[in-house]
Amino acid sequence: MFGFKKKSSIVRTESDSDTISLYSQASTLGKQALDHNRASISHFAKNLTMTSTKDTQEEKSRRYREKKSQTDAIKEQYKRDSVKWFSLRKLNDVSRDNDALTYAPARLSSFLQFYDNYIQQDSFENMGNVINLVDFWSISALKFLSGVENLITRRLLVDYANKDLKENDKLKVLKLHDEHFGVAWSWVLAMDNFKCDIYNLTTSPILYTSYTDYRSNIGPKNHHIVHGKSLSELPFSKNSFPMAIAYELWFELKEEEWVPVLSDLYRTIAPQGYLHMFLMDYTIINCKNELYNEIFRKIQKVIREQGMDPFPCKKILSRTREAGFTNVKYSMISIKKGIPNKMGNLMEFIQSFFELSIYTKFVRKFFSEEDIQLFKELRLQYNQDLKNGKLLDDFGDTYFMFVTAKKE
Numbered sequence: 001m002f003g004f005k006k007k008s009s010i011v012r013t014e015s016d017s018d019t020i021s022l023y024s025q026a027s028t029l030g031k032q033a034l035d036h037n038r039a040s041i042s043h044f045a046k047n048l049t050m051t052s053t054k055d056t057q058e059e060k061s062r063r064y065r066e067k068k069s070q071t072d073a074i075k076e077q078y079k080r081d082s083v084k085w086f087s088l089r090k091l092n093d094v095s096r097d098n099d100a101l102t103y104a105p106a107r108l109s110s111f112l113q114f115y116d117n118y119i120q121q122d123s124f125e126n127m128g129n130v131i132n133l134v135d136f137w138s139i140s141a142l143k144f145l146s147g148v149e150n151l152i153t154r155r156l157l158v159d160y161a162n163k164d165l166k167e168n169d170k171l172k173v174l175k176l177h178d179e180h181f182g183v184a185w186s187w188v189l190a191m192d193n194f195k196c197d198i199y200n201l202t203t204s205p206i207l208y209t210s211y212t213d214y215r216s217n218i219g220p221k222n223h224h225i226v227h228g229k230s231l232s233e234l235p236f237s238k239n240s241f242p243m244a245i246a247y248e249l250w251f252e253l254k255e256e257e258w259v260p261v262l263s264d265l266y267r268t269i270a271p272q273g274y275l276h277m278f279l280m281d282y283t284i285i286n287c288k289n290e291l292y293n294e295i296f297r298k299i300q301k302v303i304r305e306q307g308m309d310p311f312p313c314k315k316i317l318s319r320t321r322e323a324g325f326t327n328v329k330y331s332m333i334s335i336k337k338g339i340p341n342k343m344g345n346l347m348e349f350i351q352s353f354f355e356l357s358i359y360t361k362f363v364r365k366f367f368s369e370e371d372i373q374l375f376k377e378l379r380l381q382y383n384q385d386l387k388n389g390k391l392l393d394d395f396g397d398t399y400f401m402f403v404t405a406k407k408e
Contacts, residue, residue, distance in 0.1 A: 084135070105345045108348055110130075110133075111353065114134060134353070148276060174240070175189055198224065238268070240268050251361070253308065253309075254308055255309045258309070266323050273406070273407050276403070278400065280354055288395075305366070328405045335398065337396060
């Protein structure tokens with residue numbers, strides 16, 4: 001029989017050595033690729049670590065600079081307030097009830113010189129000791145005119161000492177504090193009324209009060225600083241204080257803020273308690289000097305542009321009643337400017353003190369350069385005439401208002 005021989009399959013075969021070589025090459029290539037990837041990852045991680053470390057170091061450095069700057073500011077503020085506290089304490093120790101009137105001519109003359117120096121330099125630099133004196137003199141003048149001491153020591157202590165206070169408790173008085181006029185007013189109030197605890201409410205944070213050693217060394221022991229976010233949301237419970245004192249609201253509040261702030265004060269004040277205020281209008285009445293009149297017209301315009309009321313005295317009675325107070329009494333003190341006697345000098349001092357504050361807060365910031373120069377020239381001449389004892393009967397009258405509102 002014929003048969004067929006089976007044809008062999010075509011198969012590609014490699015020698016063992018070729019196979020080993022091929023796998024070796026593949027393994028080497030894979031290892032190189034893996035090493036490359038590892039190197040890339042390591043390089044990326046190293047760069048990332050270096051960048052992260054650099055960023056961290058820069059962030060630490062930035063935080064350190066900020067902390068050091070804040071610490072330096074705290075120390076500087078503490079130093080200034082320590083000097084102010086020492087000065088006021090010594091001045092208050094030797095003062096008398098009638099000092100404001102007795103020394104009014106000398107104090108006015110010194111203040112006018114201070115006024116001249118400031119508006120010529122536009123700076124309080126190197127004038128710290130004089131500023132401390134001026135603060136104390138202004139406090140003494142307002143105390144003399146307002147009768148606030150009698151209101152606290154007589155009326156409040158009699159009304160509350162044997163009724164709402166527990167044994168060894170002190171009468172609590174709230175003092176609203178404005179950063180522009182400073183904490184000195186509250187310190188003097190606390191020194192004069194050591195049987196009371198004076199709570200000084202400010203919306204401007206005072207950094208060093210967070211440090212126990214600082215806080216314990218500045219101010220009277222019965223003086224307490226409290227920080228609040230807003231004057232219309234006081235951080236006190238209802239009926240907390242038998243008395244609140246606010247001498248700077250007219251200098252700070254916008255027109256729509258008056259009733260909300262007074263309403264929250266009403267909430268905070270205890271029944272039969274009092275709110276005592278000092279106010280001024282941004283004006284001079286019966287003034288025959290047209291330049292001086294023009295200055296105050298421009299000040300009133302700026303006040304309106306800032307959303308404030310240039311005539312707070314005219315609306316204060318209606319505003320306190322709208323806030324809830326029913327028994328509102330007031331006294332208006334008015335005297336002609338430029339009268340060279342003791343009372344005239346006292347009134348001139350107060351008016352000039354607040355006029356300088358108005359210049360610092362409003363005129364210097366919002367007047368044109370030409371109007372600022374006019375103000376300076378007019379005021380420098382006015383101060384010189386006052387110091388020379390000249391009768392300035394064409395500059396009109398100035399007036400102040402004290403308001404006492406009772407919560408029934």
